[in-house]
Amino acid sequence: MRKLFFGVSVAVMAIGFLAQAVSTVVAEDNxxxxxxxxxxxxxxxxxxxxxxxxxxxxxxxxxxxxxxxxxxxxxxxxxxxxxxxxxxxxxxxxxxxxxxxxxxxxxxxxxxxxxxxxxxxxxxxxPQAFMISTKGPYKNIQEILEEAKANPGKIKVGITHVASVDHVAAYLFAKAADVQFEYVPFTGGGEMVVAVLQGTVDMGVLNPSEVMGQVDAGNLTAAVVFVQERLKSFPDAPTAKELGYDVEMNxxxxxxxxxxxxxxxxxxxxxxxxxxxxxxxxxxxxxxxxxxxxxxxxxxxxxxxxxxxxxxxxxxxxxxxxxx
Amino acid sequence: MFEQLVIGFMTIAEPTNFLAVLMGVVGGMILGAMPGLTAPMGCALLIPFTYGMEPVAAITMLVSLYCGATYGGSIAAILVHAPGTPAAAATTFDGYPLAQKGQAGKALGMACISSFIGGFFSVIVLIFLAPVLANIAIKFGPAEYFALAIFGLSMLSSVGSKSTVKNLLGGTIGVFIACVGMDEISGFSRYDFGITHLMDGISFIPVMIGLFAATEVFRQAEIGMRKVAIDRKISGLPSWKEIKSVKGTLLRSSLIGTFIGILPAEGGTVASFIGYNEAKRFSKTPEKFGTGIIEGIAAPECANNAATGGSMVPTMALGIPGSGTTAVILGALMVHGMRPGPLLFVQHTQEVYGVFAGMFVANLLFLGLGLGGAKLFSQVLRVPNYVLSPIILVLCVVGTYALKNNMADVWIMLICGLVGYKMKEYGFTAAPIVLGLVLGELIEISLRRSLIVFDNNPLIFFTRPWSVALIILTVLGLCSPLIRSWLDNRGNGKGPALSEAGESED
CATH class of the missing domain: 3.40.190.150 (Bordetella uptake gene, domain 1)
Incomplete structure (x- = not known):
């Protein structure tokens, strides 16, 4: 009787283990x-x-x-x-x-x-880009870089939050181009667009997709894009790589x-x-x-x-x- | 333009579009009336459902929800002292006392009518002046926002309890609470004691729900222990004469609300506070504010609904959202192939006018639903305290949790409720703290951003026109009790009445 009981318990336990093993497999399969x-x-x-x-x-x-x-x-x-x-x-x-x-x-x-x-x-x-106002003092990235070299810290760059992908993209670019930018953090892209349009900042790191309305109206344009190839919507904006700065941060x-x-x-x-x-x-x-x-x-x-x-x-x- | 508007109305008259507006308004009113459930959240939840809809129906549904929710916030604010939306916080000042005096119908009716007038006014402005006024938004840089925030803080002298010292103390606490969490300029977290939840700061909504709604629940519990039954009557709607008596306030608040709405960084909450404050300042009987007068309901409610049309101005004409809700609506516009920006009105004339017409209809609908439902909503007051209070507290907990699915917010709400309850015993009110919290972040970040942009030159605040204008308004506002008593003296030829001015400032 006791032997039988033992045998049954072992069998039950074995089935139990087996079932568990199977169920793990089944769980993955299912x-x-x-x-x-x-x-x-x-x-x-x-x-x-x-x-x-x-x-x-x-x-x-x-x-x-x-x-x-x-x-x-x-x-x-x-x-x-x-x-x-x-x-x-x-x-x-x-x-x-x-x-x-x-x-x-x-x-x-x-x-x-x-x-x-x-x-x-x-x-x-x-894609991320340096967006500039078409009515601002700088027409392209070369002018901005010249100014930044002549007066370190004079060029103000809008970013959304510090230590963000915007900040890092701008920082990598500045480091590669060996210039100093002053970073102005904003809490949202909208506020930054206003700041770029009014000239409070010289350029802003933005996703062009967010601001196409202003681009269509001819108020904003891209100065540099941080992707490998030029964007269709901005055929005139060079990539960072073309300028000789290997920065890809989007x-x-x-x-x-x-x-x-x-x-x-x-x-x-x-x-x-x-x-x-x-x-x-x-x-x-x-x-x-x-x-x-x-x-x-x-x-x-x-x-x-x-x-x-x-x-x-x-x-x-x-x-x-x-x-x- | 009129022709396009007529076509717009015809578009909205189509059954599916009209249904979208109706659903938006009703959904918005329900969301708005629930503390913690907000219009941005409602719009975000709706967006996936709008994918399959026509652009006009989709956008008008979201915009209608925005209008409905902004009005709906006043219902809970008036009936149970729980601002359903942040923008309804100022409505509690006079709305709740009036309802407690047995005139809930009048309070709700006034809120509804003034919301309608504010909303209607702002839609008219949106239609005729959007491209022109959008340029105001471009004029506002960090320096101007700093001046605006300082102007807002100057309201501490009149919003809240009778004691200026206590109001200033409350405001300072509010500004301090706004400092908790991530410092947007340096990128480091402050006063978080290593708690992840505090890294994002203490959000405004849990604090507001705690200080207004939970505090009142605790106070009612105390009253209830002493006296079980409270006789609460419900009056009818406000009379035509009463509405006419506040027409000046309605016009002023419509203008203020639309203007503040147009500014990208500020929305209905600041608009309603300023609307209330200016109504009080221009009133011949400022001492009656806070005791339950219809003017004190009309001013903030009209202003916050005027901010709806106002914040649609930069959203559509610049592609820059004017408020939290319009940020979501902006996303929806892009999803539906309407690229917001200066060319939107030209490229999508028909859709844009359809949306305008939808906003008109939404405002009319909530007017009808609000006035018709005022009596029904007021029945809430017939519910005995010992049943109503626990329900409100549960709604506060659920609403606060729903904000970010975060228990930490619920604890903040409950702690604020207890603090608010104790605070009231010592004569402090919630309004200055909430005001400080709303403006705290704006003050700090706009000041520091201005200093970065203008090479640490503090004089820029006095050389830019909008900034100077706001600073002059602030100084005038702060000195107005003195100026008024001085003018009175001259007019009456009586002795110095400085003691009187001192009293009102004390």
Whole structure:
């Protein structure tokens, strides 16, 4: 009797272990089998929110599970990244990220680092440019650089927040051109456009897509763009590279999960998201927001991109004095 | 222009477009009436639903929501002392006392009518003067914003309790709270004690809900313990005569609200405070403000709704948002292929006039719904305190949490509620703190930005026309009690009445 009991218990335990092992495998194979929680670090209605909702609207049909998008703003992504670190790496916690998350990580305002994140896809690559007023004293970047060389600190450059992608782009350019700019931080792009138009600042780091209305009216134009090739909308604006300064620093938005997520889950998520991003609706979203189809990057390319950009942030934050 | 407007109205008369306006207004009124749920949030949630809609229907729905929410904020402010939107904070000053006096109907009616007049005025300005007035926004640089913020702070002398010292102290606390968190110029976080939640600063809405709504809930709980039943009557709507008696205030607030709305950095909240303050300053009986008079409701409500049309001016004509909500609307315009900027009116004439017509209709709709519903809304006051107060507190908690899905905001709200409750016992009011908090960031950042831009030359504030004009207005405003008593003396030939002026300033 006792033997039988022992045998049964062993059998039950064995089945239990087996079942658990199987269920782990099944969980990976069946991903996703429950609701996915998706976090953004900025507030509702912003660019990242709209990007995320455009992706998830179709993704939820492809994956067949509900996706709940919540805003977890705080500390430029610090709160969201800290929360991610506490969640299991199972693919049910996904987040949208931007350059400012790298800044937050580089400034060590969160415990998360590059190695804690697996990139799933890049969805937006919004070119940045030095925008100048067409009625201002400087007609092109050469004139601005001459003035900056003659009077260091005289050229005022508008940026949205310090230690942001705007700031870094302008700083890298100034460093490469060996000039000194005075940076004027603004809390939003709108205020900065006003400052450029009124001449309060000599130029501003802006995404041309945000200000096309003013460009069409002939009030603003780009002096330099920070992408590899000239933009179609500004055929006369040189790239930084053409001027001999190898600066590429633009606004991107992408999707990530916590490191340690099983490969099968990452692949399933990444493939489904690629399917959405190559689709008609997403491509229309890019076109409506003046972004090129090259915005979309698959997981492998994007992780390589992140690996290349990440050390840059650490270096610059140190040079600018934001991290010891 | 009239022809295009007629076509615009015909577009809005189409059933789907009209339905979009109606849904926007009703949705906006509900959102606005709920503390913590705000118009920018509502618009952001609606945007994905507008993808499949025609541009005119999509944009008018969002704009209608904006108009409806700005009015809706006054409902909760008047009935339960909970400003539904930040812009309705000043409406509590007279709206709530009037409702408590048994004239909730009159208070709600006045709020609705003045919101309508302000909104209507601003839409007319938007249609006829947008391209011209948009240039004002270009005239305002950091130095001008600093002068404007100082002008705003000068209101501390008249908004709040009778004691100027206590108001100044409250204002200073408000400005100090605004210093918590990220310093926008240096990029370092201040007074955060290593708490991530404080790195973004203490947001305005949780503080406001705590100081106004939660404080009142705690006070009602105390009263309720002493006396269970309170007799609360509901009066009818304001009479034509009463409305006519505040026409000067309505005109003044319409102008102030539209002007402040046009400035990209400021919106309805500052407009309503300035509207209230100026009404009090021009009034022959300033001492009655705060006791529950219709003029004190008309002034802020008219101003904050006038800011809706005002902030659409730079949004459409420059592509620069005039407020938090219009920033979201700007995004929607781009999504629907209408590139905001100086050429919008030329390239998309038909759509633009459709939106204008939609704004007119939205203002008319909330006028009808608000006046018709005033009696219904007032029924809230028939609910006994011991049922109503807990419900309000729950709504405060939910609304505050919904802002950023953050419990930290809820704690801030509750702490502010308790502080506000204790503060009131010592004669402090919430208004100066809220005013300091609203203006604190603007003062600091515009001062420091001006100094960077103008190479640390403090004289620029006195050499730029708009800035000088605002500084002169500030000085005049601060000296007005003295000037008034001096004029009175001269007129009456009586002895010095400085003691009187001293009293009102004390």
């Amino acid at each position: 991903y996703p089998s429950k609701q996915i929680n998706w976090y953004i670090h900025s507030s509702a209605g912003g660019g990242t929110d709209i990007f995320t909702r455009t992706v998830t609207a179709e993704l939820k049909d492809i994956l067949g599970v509900p996706i709940v998008v919540s805003s977890m703003s705080g500390g430029s992504g610090a709160r969201m990244l800290n929360y991610m670190m506490e969640q299991p790496a199972d693919g049910y916690t996904v987040f949208s990220m931007t350059n400012s998350n790298l800044a937050t990580m580089a400034r060590k305002n969160t415990t998360a680092q590059r190695a804690d994140i697996i990139g799933i896809a890049r969805g937006c690559y919004d 606004t991107w938005r992408g999707i990530g999960v916590k490191a340690g997520t099983p490969d099968a889950v990452v692949k399933k998520l990444a493939d489904s998201i690629q399917q959405v991003m190559q689709g008609e609706r997403y491509q229309k979203y890019l076109a409506d927001n003046s972004m090129e189809p090259v915005s979309v990057m698959n997981a492998a390319d994007w992780n390589a991109f992140l690996d290349a950009e990440w050390p840059l942030w650490g270096e610059i934050m140190k040079e600018l004095g934001y991290v010891k």
